[in-house]
Amino acid sequence: MSEVRKWYIGVYGGEAQARPCSPAEFEIINEREGRYFVLKEDYDSAAQCFLTAAEGCVAAERRERALQQRLTAADERADVLEGLLLQTNELLYAIQGDPGAVPSSSIDSMRGRVFEALKRDRSTSVLHPQNL
Known part of the structure; x- marks a missing residue:
């Protein structure tokens, strides 16, 4: 449960991505990386x-x-x-x-x-x- 975070999911440059809602975090997860939301x-x-x-x-x-x-x-x-x-x-x-x-x-x-x-x-x- 410690891995639960809020993400903004959207399409950037034609690719589905998830970005953390916190502006301090710069991690971007692409759909092909295999994480589930x-x-x-x-x-x-x-x-x-x-x-x-x-x-x-x-x-x-x-x-x-x-x-x-x-x-x-x-x-x-x-x-x-x-x-x-x-x-x-x-x-x-x-x-x-x-x-x-x-x-x-x-x-x-x-x-x-x-x-x-x-x-x-x-x-x-x-x-x-x-x-x-």
């Missing part, structure tokens, strides 16, 4: 547009962080449930070979762990209506 009445609009875009970027970064946290939590839940599924499969395999080989306390314990994990998963699920 914004009319005073458009400056506020352009600044507001920039600020709105910057706020949108900040909001998008916040949403991205929140979604990343939810994805991480969902990945962790999937890992827990996958581990329980593998353990349950081993238990079922043992029961299939010899139903009496597995104590009922082991079966009850596994069922409790699975139900607890599913209960926790339903209340914190990414797809749960309260979390949408």
Whole structure:
């Protein structure tokens, strides 16, 4: 913003030029030098547009962080449930070979762990209506 200055823009000798309004400055900018000018009445609009875009970027970064946290939590839940599924499969395999080989306390314990994990998963699920 320190580079904002008032200029008089006009045509001198058939060439578009911008001259500073201050008589103490003798800098002349020709159109071919590649500098851009914004009319005073458009400056506020352009600044507001920039600020709105910057706020949108900040909001998008916040949403991205929140979604990343939810994805991480969902990945962790999937890992827990996958581990329980593998353990349950081993238990079922043992029961299939010899139903009496597995104590009922082991079966009850596994069922409790699975139900607890599913209960926790339903209340914190990414797809749960309260979390949408």
